[in-house]
Amino acid sequence: MVKIWISLVLTTFMILSDVGGGAVDAGSEMDQELVRLVRDYQAYQESFAAIETVNDIDANGYEVMESQSFPVVLESFGQEEVTFLPIMDTQYHRLAVLIADQEGRVLFKTNQLETNNRFLGQLEQPTRDVAAVSFHDLNEDGLTDIILITNCQNDTGAYAGKTYKTGDVLFQQDQSFYRDWRISDKINRFSMNKSAKCIVSYVKEGSSTEILYTASTLDELLDNGFQIIQENSYYQNFEKQGRLKVVPGIIRIAQYDVFMIYLVNEQGHIVWSFQPMEDYDNLYALRGMICKDVDGDGMKDIVVLGKYSYDGPDGEVLVDSKCDIYYQRTDGFSVDTAFADYYQCTEEDTMKELLVIIREYWGWRIEE
DSSP states (O other), X not given: OHHHHHHHHHHHHHHHHHHTTTOOOXXXXXXXXXXXXXXXXXXXXXXXXXXXXXXXXXXXTEEEOGGGOEEEOOGGGOSSOEEEEEEEETTTOOEEEEEEOTTSBEEEEEOOOGGGGSSTTOSOOOEEEEEEEEEEOSSSSSSOEEEEEEEEEOSSSTTTTXXXXXXXXEEEETTEEEOOHHHHHHHHXXXXXXXXXXXXXXXXTOOOSHHHXXXXXXXXXXXXXXXXXXXXXEEEEETTTEEEEEEEEEEEETTEEEEEEEEEOTTSBEEEXXXXXXXXXXXXXXXEEEEEOOSSSSSOEEEEEEEEEEEOTTSOEEEEEEEEEEEEETTEEEEOOHHHHHOOOOTTOOHHHHHHHHHHHTTXXXXX
């Protein structure tokens, strides 16, 4: 989408330049911001095009992501090792991938990556670094493909300051690579971007969390491997929503337990869903879940206390405790953000203790 949009802008810019003898009246024929964007994009592409050897990287405004650069044998490039080099444009934080030979000559390069499309229609992107690189023959054609996962962070908006991952796959063909945007879209839309194992599970084996987001009935979930955590599943009367069954559970993907909670009506239809584990890899333990009014408005809310695991920078397993609150409102449920900033859970917290802290936060003096 970004490539097509900018191509149209560039075409318009060149037509106007030709008509005006090489000069564009930005005040009357084209917004000045649009002119600046076109010129900046041209300069960015020219700098990228100028990289022909690894010695050209710094001079053209890029830096090598050294920790994620690897020697690798890529079959269509020959039997000798080549070097996989991710490089970052330091001005716009746009990522590129190079394949270089042992003499430092660039054999292949691309900046057409999913991570460069987080903000449509603008040069500046939120990519911060490369989280993971992995090499697999995903489409079983005998050629090694590349899995690329980046860490991104928005400066503004609802998710400002929160790190999230963007996954991508580069499929090897004759001395080059190509992307399938449909695969990249589903990897990221359905949270299959958490690790290389998840991406392999989806692209090579066809396993995905997609059903967790697209199912409309509990039966659909169960037919696709969803496992209910029975000790925390029960019917509850919600004042504005009626009688609903609270259904927490997991689906197993690439050795990870992906955790979701659903509210299901008596006809078996899903009417609401929650994703407490967010960007964590795995549900380590569900320590408690309760439906009680915690904010004092007379309507039952849902409080979830869980432990979630993720891979550390050196491959070690790290575990965090987290409390999530979903406040009942007249039109559904809203996710808490304020209490999470006010109080950080510890491994020693219990649900009983958390209820007291949450209610005190909302002005309750004593536990009912």
